[in-house]
Amino acid sequence: MVFYVKQGKMPKYRHTFDERSNLLREELFGEESFDGLYSLLYHRNEPTRVLDVTEKEKKEFDPSDEKKMIHRHLKTSGLHRQGDLITGRRYLFYNDRIRIGLIKPTEKMRNYFRHAICEQLFFLHRGSGTFSSVFGTMHLRTGDYLYIPKGTTWSMAGSEDLEIVFMESKDRIDLPARYRNGYGSSREGTPFYTRDIEHSPA
Template structure:
């Protein structure tokens, strides 16, 4: 984030004495990216941010990754992973759906209440809120969230999720930072005119958030020996003791409805729908919009073989009545791996001719390294999907229904 923000009490000059009304020094902490060479913020703590009194193993949920082998497109029905009342919490309840060494995609349906305190030391998190509402409490202040929000939490930000309305959350956990695409920004970081959103759409904390407490546990997700591991650290004083901070590094939300889709006379490629990028992956969103207006336009995409990418579409909204029988529905993921062309079936192409408006909404993650299946992905798979273009699977010789098996934009 290139946009400077200052909340609460900060001294006029950085790295100088800053005291509370009783004369006690606040403890200054720099949270900075890329070794003092990129965005940072200065936080002023009441307590000592380094003071821990215990460190224990936190056993993470199953992080097993299974290669997509034999190679095939996959359809994962995430809504089948959490049945009944939502009782999981937004942090420890996450099930790993897909992952590689650059990014891990999870899913959780979190019930009302607070998660443990948590921070991800591996990378930034972009949590898409499929539905629900609540608050994310952080050392920088609180963020309200609602359906359609991307909640961006920078690496190593201590926070917790306080769910109000049961929330379907789609965490995209990077091993890097997540930011708006560089091509949307000026050389000094301001959003340019061609960008589909701008600073006004990004919602950060508006006031500091201080909590009293001692011996507070924080779950830390981190890497060691190439593995994703967890540690439970106990802090002598509450980590939410920041009376003021300023800088360009902080959590924020962006609602998908504030993305202004870019349309064209003929089919526009997915990069016009990009919203964020991380190292070796991008995040795009496909939203309700007018579609291609050339008199001979084909609104659905051409077949495409993204030779460098695995493509993950998460279908989050829209009218899927026309797709009955295809398998894809709200809450579905399609994984279209590199090395295999994908696109619509002929019936979907014909059906799209003359259409002026698409209602569907989807969040897409394209990775530049192959994705493995997590335990949640394996548990949610619809095994018939790979054969829906041909209309028949292995060992079958009849005519299948061959219904449209892909989203209009994928």
């Protein structure tokens, strides 16, 4: 769905400046360069300047075991809490394109995180939280969905009872085509509408 969002202070025109003494650094954020969906971000400091980058251990999954292809009843309420929003992830379903799981954290995120391979979708099953990223800050509550584009740098602080059902997808996460018209807007009668989508920083 395409709709224009303008946040914060920025020049009137793209690729220009308002004050020579207060230049903003421009970043084109997207996956397909100038041809795909993108956001134009403005920074006070160079966005390429980082203090430290740490690579997380990659978890390998083997979906080839046919014995695993059976009906299951997952009693997730009995799972104990562990880790933070990254280290505490439990993967319940997966294949070579998508992973679905549950997070019941006990620790706060100490750093920012960037997933360079997958888009992410969170559903807050229980609790609340404050999500911070290069796009701003949002307050989340039980029942909210949170979409995190691939390559987004983010961190999140949550309540003690926070429980999240998450999805990691190598493919684009988008609204189903049957819910959109030819211009990308929501059709009438869809289970959600444009005004249901929150994007403003808190």
